[in-house]
Amino acid sequence: MKVQQTNKKLKSKTSKRNEKTSKKRKLEELDASSEDEGIELKDTRTSDEPVPKKTKWINKQRVLVLCARGINHRDRHLMKDLKSLMPHHRSEPKMERWKTLSVVNEMSEMKHCNKVVLFEGRRKRDLYMWLANVNEGPSVKFLIENVNTMGEMKLTGNCLRGSRPILSFDQEFTKQPHMAVIKELLTQIFGVPNHHPKSQPFVDRVISFTCLDNRIWYRHFQILSEDGGLAEIGPRFVLNPIRIFDGSFCGNPIWENPTYQSPAKHRQLLRKAAKDKYLNKQKQKIDQVVNAPKQTHDFDPHADVFQGDLRKKAQELVKKDNQSHTKEAKRKAIDEQHAHMSKKEEMRKLKKLVQVKKVGKAVQNKKNKTKKVNLKAKDSNKTKPRFLRSE
Numbered sequence: 001m002k003v004q005q006t007n008k009k010l011k012s013k014t015s016k017r018n019e020k021t022s023k024k025r026k027l028e029e030l031d032a033s034s035e036d037e038g039i040e041l042k043d044t045r046t047s048d049e050p051v052p053k054k055t056k057w058i059n060k061q062r063v064l065v066l067c068a069r070g071i072n073h074r075d076r077h078l079m080k081d082l083k084s085l086m087p088h089h090r091s092e093p094k095m096e097r098w099k100t101l102s103v104v105n106e107m108s109e110m111k112h113c114n115k116v117v118l119f120e121g122r123r124k125r126d127l128y129m130w131l132a133n134v135n136e137g138p139s140v141k142f143l144i145e146n147v148n149t150m151g152e153m154k155l156t157g158n159c160l161r162g163s164r165p166i167l168s169f170d171q172e173f174t175k176q177p178h179m180a181v182i183k184e185l186l187t188q189i190f191g192v193p194n195h196h197p198k199s200q201p202f203v204d205r206v207i208s209f210t211c212l213d214n215r216i217w218y219r220h221f222q223i224l225s226e227d228g229g230l231a232e233i234g235p236r237f238v239l240n241p242i243r244i245f246d247g248s249f250c251g252n253p254i255w256e257n258p259t260y261q262s263p264a265k266h267r268q269l270l271r272k273a274a275k276d277k278y279l280n281k282q283k284q285k286i287d288q289v290v291n292a293p294k295q296t297h298d299f300d301p302h303a304d305v306f307q308g309d310l311r312k313k314a315q316e317l318v319k320k321d322n323q324s325h326t327k328e329a330k331r332k333a334i335d336e337q338h339a340h341m342s343k344k345e346e347m348r349k350l351k352k353l354v355q356v357k358k359v360g361k362a363v364q365n366k367k368n369k370t371k372k373v374n375l376k377a378k379d380s381n382k383t384k385p386r387f388l389r390s391e
Contacts, residue, residue: 059193064113066092066104071121077149078127079119081235085220086190087162087198089117101130101249108134115189116248126263129239130249131185137247138254140182143240143263145215150234157222157231159205164192166203166223172211178244178255179211206230214259215240 065083067076083089090111095103101118108116118130127147132139167190173183190207192199206221216239221230244255307313 056195057193057197058195061088061115061188061191061193062111062113063089063115063117063189064092064104064108064111065089065117066095066107067119068095068121069097070124071119071127072124074147074149074152075119075121075127075144077151078144078147078235078237081150082117084161085165086192088192088196104130104132105134105248115185117189123264128242131189132248133185133188134248137245137251138181138185139245139248139251140185141242141245142216143242143260145238145240147237148235153232153234153236155232155234157233159222159233160200160202162192162198162200163202163204164194164199165190165205165207165220167191168206168208170210170212173209178241181244181254182216182241183209205233214257 063086065079065086067079071079083091090113092107092111095107095118104116104118108114114134116130116132116134118132120128120130122128127144129142129144130139131142167187169183169186173179186209195201204223206223208217208219208221210217210219218235218237218239220233220235222233223229224231240257240260242257242260243253245251246254
């Protein structure tokens with residue numbers, strides 16, 4: 001009996017292996033047939049030549065999805081979610097961290113891929129994503145923020161595996177040139193080609209890319225009805241663009257984000273701000289004691305009238321009133337004296353001015369008289385003969 005059971009298990013394993021190999025062969029044949037689609041038929045051919053097959057798969061976009069060592073478990077689940085949503089992808093094992101990024105171009109050529117999605121982790125915290133066109137470029141580097149995978153969200157939406165999505169872009173992608181380049185890369189990578197062998201001939205989901213706060217927000221929805229009813233499936237994340245290069249993982253930077261700040265720098269600034277937390281608290285306490293107002297409220301002076309002995313309170317109030325009246329009378333007398341003194345001083349000043357004016361007029365009159373006398377003397381000398389004139 002045991003021998004029969006072991007034989008059955010071996011037969012089942014061999015049958016499964018044969019099924020897998022047959023599926024791989026079929027896919028390879030489909031790829032080969034699709035590659036030979038553009039070849040024209042000859043008028044004559046030999047019997048050994050294979051007959052080229054015609055297929056409807058024209059858009060030959062193959063995306064290589066891989067990651068470098070050092071990514072987090074959540075980032076790895078995000079990569080798996082994107083693979084499940086992209087039937088035209090091809091996977092590759094983890095890339096070693098000591099290898100340069102130019103090796104990715106060779107990997108994509110070996111896998112016959114046109115586009116590359118590379119996930120790169122730093123310090124088990126930060127996740128970077130590269131999107132590149134292998135043949136001529138360009139390539140874009142993003143920082144992925146606010147990652148939520150399908151398993152974490154547990155949303156109600158559901159869609160057919162391998163179906164083709166509708167890509168929805170915001171109007172901001174057409175206003176700026178660097179956003180137009182990013183839009184073209186996203187459409188070629190996340191858009192499933194028509195009549196792909198692994199895809200389904202249905203459209204039951206929407207991928208939206210919205211530009212807000214200099215970032216790209218990725219959302220994935222299921223189409224519930226033709227009226228526009230949607231249900232979010234996931235995953236969801238935010239792409240913060242850093243740089244755009246003219247080549248594939250190389251070349252000169254075409255565009256650079258001026259508002260980008262690395263997460264390590266941001267954490268460093270937060271630590272510096274929290275470093276002097278105790279000193280700031282002590283300074284605030286001292287400032288509060290020093291600048292505290294002495295009288296916080298304006299109390300009513302007559303609020304305590306009906307508390308205690310009424311006669312004593314009445315006598316005190318009468319004394320206060322009398323004192324206030326006497327003070328006011330003294331102030332009025334002092335003010336009157338000041339006014340009287342000021343008037344006297346003004347009168348004295350006016351008298352002095354009048355005296356000065358009178359003296360000035362007397363001096364001028366004397367000067368005029370002397371001038372007239374001198375003129376008369378000159379006229380009398382002119383009329384006298386020359387020997388009687390006073391020289």
